[in-house]
Amino acid sequence: MDTGLVGVSSDIQKIRDIIHLISSDASLNVLITGETGVGKEVVARALYESSPRKQSEFVKVNCAAIPDALLESELFGVEQGAYTGANKQRKGKFELADGGVLFLDEIGDMSFHLQAKLLHVLQSGEYNRLGSESNMRSNTWVISATNHNLKQKILAKEFREDLYYRLNMVRINISPLRERPEDIPELITHYTEVYNTKYPNSKTNHLTSETVESLCRYPWPGNVRQLISVLQRILILGCDEEAIDDLRRETIGQQGLTVSDAATPIYGQIMDEIRDIVNKTPDSIGSFSLKTIKKTTSNIVEKEVISQILGMTNWNRTHASKILKISYKTLLTKIDQLEITRPN
Numbered sequence: 194m195d196t197g198l199v200g201v202s203s204d205i206q207k208i209r210d211i212i213h214l215i216s217s218d219a220s221l222n223v224l225i226t227g228e229t230g231v232g233k234e235v236v237a238r239a240l241y242e243s244s245p246r247k248q249s250e251f252v253k254v255n256c257a258a259i260p261d262a263l264l265e266s267e268l269f270g271v272e273q274g275a276y277t278g279a280n281k282q283r284k285g286k287f288e289l290a291d292g293g294v295l296f297l298d299e300i301g302d303m304s305f306h307l308q309a310k311l312l313h314v315l316q317s318g319e320y321n322r323l324g325s326e327s328n329m330r331s332n333t334w335v336i337s338a339t340n341h342n343l344k345q346k347i348l349a350k351e352f353r354e355d356l357y358y359r360l361n362m363v364r365i366n367i368s369p370l371r372e373r374p375e376d377i378p379e380l381i382t383h384y385t386e387v388y389n390t391k392y393p394n395s396k397t398n399h400l401t402s403e404t405v406e407s408l409c410r411y412p413w414p415g416n417v418r419q420l421i422s423v424l425q426r427i428l429i430l431g432c433d434e435e436a437i438d439d440l441r442r443e444t445i446g447q448q449g450l451t452v453s454d455a456a457t458p459i460y461g462q463i464m465d466e467i468r469d470i471v472n473k474t475p476d477s478i479g480s481f482s483l484k485t486i487k488k489t490t491s492n493i494v495e496k497e498v499i500s501q502i503l504g505m506t507n508w509n510r511t512h513a514s515k516i517l518k519i520s521y522k523t524l525l526t527k528i529d530q531l532e533i534t535r536p537n
């Protein structure tokens with residue numbers, strides 16, 4: 194069955210297996226975690242599409258986008274006259290999702306006050322519209338998602354531990370795209386087809402193998418969402434070289450590094466040396482030469498760039514060597530020669 198979840202990596206395959214396993218029952222609450230843009234909503238919809246609940250509604254609530262006071266009435270509904278301005282009865286998302294799926298996106302941003310109310314519904318299966326005394330029964334499959342570390346939020350007393358366990362009956366963690374680059378070609382093929390249909394007047398309708406290779410090497414901090422938007426730009430404007438150059442610049446810029454930053458201390462040293470030798474004769478100026486300066490500065494910049502890329506890839510040396518376009522062995526030699534050490 195096509196669930197819209199594209200990918201060939203073992204991580205995506207495992208997620209497909211979990212979807213298959215739990216969707217027939219469609220009752221255990223699911224918590225989907227992962228960085229922004231990894232496909233949490235795609236997985237939530239895949240769960241819904243594979244379940245018998247697809248005959249009913251898939252209702253999404255973004256808990257971060259709605260102010261707390263409004264979110265409560267959004268979720269549970271409002272009785273006519275519940276408060277000034279509530280001039281008619283309004284159904285809540287729990288009611289709209291009856292028999293279907295309630296997708297609570299950005300659950301980590303829900304206030305403590307609402308977390309208690311949500312816990313009550315999940316425990317008792319009952320809730321009330323705001324301003325009403327009569328209990329309503331909830332028959333909805335609750336799937337939530339977050340890019341926060343909820344365990345840390347629990348320690349910081351920002352998230353209820355009891356709610357965490359209620360939401361987290363099944364956990365699906367989606368790894369960042371940089372940890373599954375083998376998914377990138379398939380995502381590119383899939384979305385190229387989508388955009389060719391959507392934008393028939395695009396400048397180009399396919400990517401060269403060199404462009405695909407470059408895209409596979411990029412670490413994608415914005416994950417699949419960022420990949421898709423770069424792909425869209427390349428197809429519509431036909432500017433693959435420009436887009437790849439921008440990504441290269443970003444790779445360095447992400448860590449706040451510019452080559453001049455890395456070279457600034459050595460530039461100061463060189464200027465000091467020059468001031469010092471200005472009154473000396475050529476025979477007495479020791480090792481000073483353009484050649485030695487070139488070597489020293491290039492070592493410093495090289496060390497800085499390699500350290501930054503290693504940091505960015507969490508010291509994944511295979512990945513780092515691909516970004517730097519040097520062999521794995523060369524990278525190891527450089528780490529050794531330039532005395533680059535892994536931070537604690």
Ligand SMILES: Nc1ncnc2c1ncn2[C@@H]1O[C@H](COP(=O)(O)OP(=O)(O)OP(=O)(O)O)[C@@H](O)[C@H]1O
Nearest residue numbers: 197198199228229230231232233234235340417418
């Ligand atoms: N495995 C995938 N297959 C197909 N499309 C994907 C996949 N993963 C992500 N996408 C696409 O990437 C974009 C972002 O995905 P999605 O909105 O599901 O991410 P998210 O993890 O929910 O992000 P956020 O945390 O910002 O809400 C969407 O356009 C989605 O269709």
